[in-house]
Amino acid sequence: QQQVKQSPQSLIVQKGGIPIINCAYENTAFDYFPWYQQFPGKGPALLIAIRPDVSEKKEGRFTISFNKSAKQFSLHIMDSQPGDSATYFCAASIQGGSEKLVFGKGTKLTVNP
Amino acid sequence: GAVVSQHPSWVICKSGTSVKIECRSLDFQATTMFWYRQFPKQSLMLMATSNEGSKATYEQGVEKDKFLINHASLTLSTLTVTSAHPEDSSFYICSAGRREQYFGPGTRLTVT
Numbered sequence: 349q350q351q352v353k354q355s356p357q358s359l360i361v362q363k364g365g366i367p368i369i370n371c372a373y374e375n376t377a378f379d380y381f382p383w384y385q386q387f388p389g390k391g392p393a394l395l396i397a398i399r400p401d402v403s404e405k406k407e408g409r410f411t412i413s414f415n416k417s418a419k420q421f422s423l424h425i426m427d428s429q430p431g432d433s434a435t436y437f438c439a440a441s442i443q444g445g446s447e448k449l450v451f452g453k454g455t456k457l458t459v460n461p
Numbered sequence: 462g463a464v465v466s467q468h469p470s471w472v473i474c475k476s477g478t479s480v481k482i483e484c485r486s487l488d489f490q491a492t493t494m495f496w497y498r499q500f501p502k503q504s505l506m507l508m509a510t511s512n513e514g515s516k517a518t519y520e521q522g523v524e525k526d527k528f529l530i531n532h533a534s535l536t537l538s539t540l541t542v543t544s545a546h547p548e549d550s551s552f553y554i555c556s557a558g559r560r561e562q563y564f565g566p567g568t569r570l571t572v573t
Contacts, residue, residue, distance in 0.1 A: 380560055391467075391554050391564035392505070437504060441560070446510060446518075447493065449562055453504045 352440050354452025361428055362460050369455045370422045371438035378440040382449070383412065383423050386435045395436075396423075428459045463489045465557050467565035474545055475573055482540045482568045484511075484555030490535035491557035496528075499552045499567075511538040511555075545572040 353372045361367045371381075382397035398405045398412040398421065405412045409426040425432055435456045439449040464487040474480050484494055492513045497505040509530050510518040517530035527549075529541040538557075542549050550572045556562040 382561070384564070389552075389567070389569070391465075391556075391567045394561060394563060397561065443560065447559060447562075448495070448507060448510065449556075451504045456502075 352452045358456045360458045384437045463563045465565040471569040473571045486557045494538040494557045497554045
């Protein structure tokens with residue numbers, strides 16, 4: 349119930365492509381869904397987050413799509429660049445709870461020039 | 462976003478010694494901080510929740526006597542790895558914030 353399942357494990361796209369990373373959850377109490385970007389040897393950086401009262405959120409080239417009924421959410425990266433090559437983690441937490449983040453296993457994205 | 466720092470960024474110690482890692486929230490107060498451990502090419506594993514002024518809450522399977530956490534102020538939490546062994550070598554990361562968690566840059570611990 350506490351798991352967040354993330355796919356794919358790795359993803360290779362060409363520059364300008366639109367990589368899509370998917371996550372699914374079981375616990376309907378989750379109400380906050382952030383995405384983090386991590387470069388090797390660095391801490392994760394918060395990219396964008398969504399709450400279940402909206403179906404989509406955009407920030408720059410990053411878009412989250414949220415499907416509450418399917419308990420799924422995804423990250424889309426528009427016009428991807430080689431500098432976007434990193435590992436991306438989805439996560440979920442419960443408002444008013446322990447605020448602990450439950451992370452997916454991560455997706456290693458490679459954007460080729 | 463908010464800034465979280467960690468010190469040191471990397472440390473090498475000998476087996477049997479103790480190592481202290483600091484986590485600071487630089488521009489906000491944090492009553493709660495979180496400590497994670499990350500193995501190569503793996504996700505973040507939550508070790509414990511650090512609560513200002515009270516005892517830390519450890520996740521199942523994490524040895525509280527080995528990983529001592531102190532949250533003495535609203536901007537500082539420390540993780541001490543006691544009697545470190547090579548299997549404790551890992552990347553340790555802290556985070557702070559409420560709904561929006563901000564992560565520190567991480568500390569690479571190598572135990573020889």
